[in-house]
Structure formats: C-alpha cells, structure tokens
Amino acid sequence: MAETFYFKLFLFMFFLLPVSGSGELNIYYPEVSCVFRQSCMLPCRIQLGSDPLIHWYQESAGDVVVHSYYDGRDQLGYQNQNFQNRTSLFQDQISRGNASLLLKEVKIQDEGRYKCYTSIRAGYKQLFINLKTEAPVSTIRIHQDGNRITCSSEGIYPQPELTWSTEPPSNTTLNESTRIQKTEDQLYDISSSLTVPDGSDRIYSCTIRTRSNNKTLILNDDMAEKSVLKTLLVLVLVLVLVPLLAVTEAGESKYSASYSDVNINMIMIMNMNMNMIIVCCVFLNKH
Numbered sequence: 281m282a283e284t285f286y287f288k289l290f291l292f293m294f295f296l297l298p299v300s301g302s303g304e305l306n307i308y309y310p311e312v313s314c315v316f317r318q319s320c321m322l323p324c325r326i327q328l329g330s331d332p333l334i335h336w337y338q339e340s341a342g343d344v345v346v347h348s349y350y351d352g353r354d355q356l357g358y359q360n361q362n363f364q365n366r367t368s369l370f371q372d373q374i375s376r377g378n379a380s381l382l383l384k385e386v387k388i389q390d391e392g393r394y395k396c397y398t399s400i401r402a403g404y405k406q407l408f409i410n411l412k413t414e415a416p417v418s419t420i421r422i423h424q425d426g427n428r429i430t431c432s433s434e435g436i437y438p439q440p441e442l443t444w445s446t447e448p449p450s451n452t453t454l455n456e457s458t459r460i461q462k463t464e465d466q467l468y469d470i471s472s473s474l475t476v477p478d479g480s481d482r483i484y485s486c487t488i489r490t491r492s493n494n495k496t497l498i499l500n501d502d503m504a505e506k507s508v509l510k511t512l513l514v515l516v517l518v519l520v521l522v523p524l525l526a527v528t529e530a531g532e533s534k535y536s537a538s539y540s541d542v543n544i545n546m547i548m549i550m551n552m553n554m555n556m557i558i559v560c561c562v563f564l565n566k567h
Contacts, residue, residue, distance in 0.1 A: 333398065
C-alpha cells in the first residue's frame with residue numbers, strides 16, 4: 281500500500297512540475313510495473329510550446345522505435361513490428377504537456393528500459409524509465425494421491441518459488457521434488473510433489489511466490505470439502521432408505537388405496553434423492 285501511495289504521489293507531482301526552459305534535460309524515472317496482457321501507462325511530460333515532437337524508444341532493445349508523433353499526428357512508418365497496434369498517446373492532452381505512452385496487451389518481451397524523447401523549438405528533453413512485466417500467481421491447485429501431495433500453478437512471471445510447510449512444523453526435511461517449465465509466452469509453469477509418511481496427521485500447505493505477490497493453499501481445506509460432501513452423501517442415502525422402509529410397511533397395510541398413494545409419493549422422493557446421490561458421486565470423482 282505504501283509503495284502504491286508514493287508512486288501515485290510521484291505521478292501527481294511529476295505532472296505539476298513546470299517544464300519551460302531550454303537546452304537538454306535528462307530525467308530518470310522510477311520503475312513501472314506492468315501486468316501481462318493488460319494495458320500499462322509509461323509517464324512522460326513534454327515542454328509547453330509549438331510543434332511538439334515525441335519519440336518513444338525501447339532503449340534496451342537497441343533504440344527500436346516504439347511510437348513517434350510530430351507534425352500534429354502519429355508517425356508510425358518506422359515503428360517496430362513488435363509494437364504495432366499496441367501503442368497510443370493521449371493526443372488531446374499533448375498541448376497540456378502530457379506525452380505519456382499507453383502500451384496495450386503487455387508482453388514479457390516488453391520488459392526493459394525505455395526512452396521518451398521530446399522536443400520543441402526551445403529545446404529537448406529525454407526521460408528514461410524501466411518497465412518490469414509480471415504475471416502474478418492467480419490460482420493454485422493441490423491434491424493428494426496416496427502418500428503423494430502435488431501442488432501446481434501456471435502462467436507466472438518472473439520465475440516463481442514454491443515452498444511447502446506443515447502444521448505443526450516438521451523437524452525433518454520434507455521429501456519434495458519441484459519442476460519448472462518455460463512456455464512459448466516466456467511464462468513459467470511450476471509443479472511440486474511431496475511424499476508424506478504413512479499415518480501423518482500434519483496439515484500441509486503450499487506457497488507460490490514471485491517478487492510482487494504470493495498465494496498459499498492448504499491441503500486440509502480441500503480435504504474438509506470432501507469430508508462435507510461425503511457426510512452429505514451418507515445423509516442422502518439415509519433419506520432414501522427411510523422412505524423405502526415406509527413403502528414396505530405400507531405394503532402390509534390392509535388399505536390398498538392408501539398404499540397406492542404412499543407408494544407414488546415415496547417413489548418420487550426416492551428419485552429426487554437418487555439424483556442427489558449421482559451429483560455428489562460425480563463431484564467426488566472429479567476432486
């Protein structure tokens with residue numbers, strides 16, 4: 281929360297600063313963090329004056345052209361193909377000094393150092409900014425098969441770390457095996473397996489973290505959900521057996537008309553309960 285506050289404060293002060301003057305001016309801006317496949321703004325301010333010129337470069341990739349603006353409009357003839365259809369300026373705000381770049385559908389390859397070169401007749405200015413991309417940990421899956429517990433997550437950047445923990449804490453080293461794979465999108469998939477001793481009553485949890493976020497999932501939560509469903513299944517079975525016994529007793533009654541009415545009602549109840557059993561069984565098999 282504190283980092284977000286100071287970042288917003290810097291932006292506010294940055295756009296209030298006067299930028300009149302002449303000659304060369306170099307500014308080094310704090311790091312900007314952008315989320316994979318989302319839009320991200322790279323801030324830049326231009327001096328107030330006539331005939332503004334704006335060039336954005338990805339300096340870390342060899343000064344490739346990201347976006348250009350002069351003669352009162354975008355000039356994209358030399359734009360690098362990696363940025364085609366993904367960049368724009370706030371053109372209605374250029375006259376007020378805003379030369380910020382909006383980068384859409386952020387890629388991992390967009391990470392690096394950028395330069396915002398702005399010029400008017402009175403002089404020019406260069407702003408340098410580092411862009412960091414990230415794909416936060418979104419979901420974690422954990423399941424147990426016999427003595428083996430597996431925890432996994434996909435589509436993460438930068439390379440994540442995975443740690444296991446127990447409650448109560450274990451005095452022995454956990455027997456784990458972790459595998460990390462890199463995808464075509466330069467993201468990371470991570471999976472780890474843990475072998476637990478027979479009859480262990482410890483609660484196992486898995487944490488996956490990057491430089492910006494982390495998530496933890498406890499195996500016991502998943503097992504508790506299964507326990508509730510199994511209890512529900514037993515309850516439904518009882519609800520099926522009780523009407524069945526009622527139907528049997530009704531069959532011994534000497535009132536045949538009353539028996540027919542009870543029989544029909546009980547069959548309807550049994551059908552409903554059987555449907556509930558089927559739903560519970562399907563859910564348990566998937567989990």
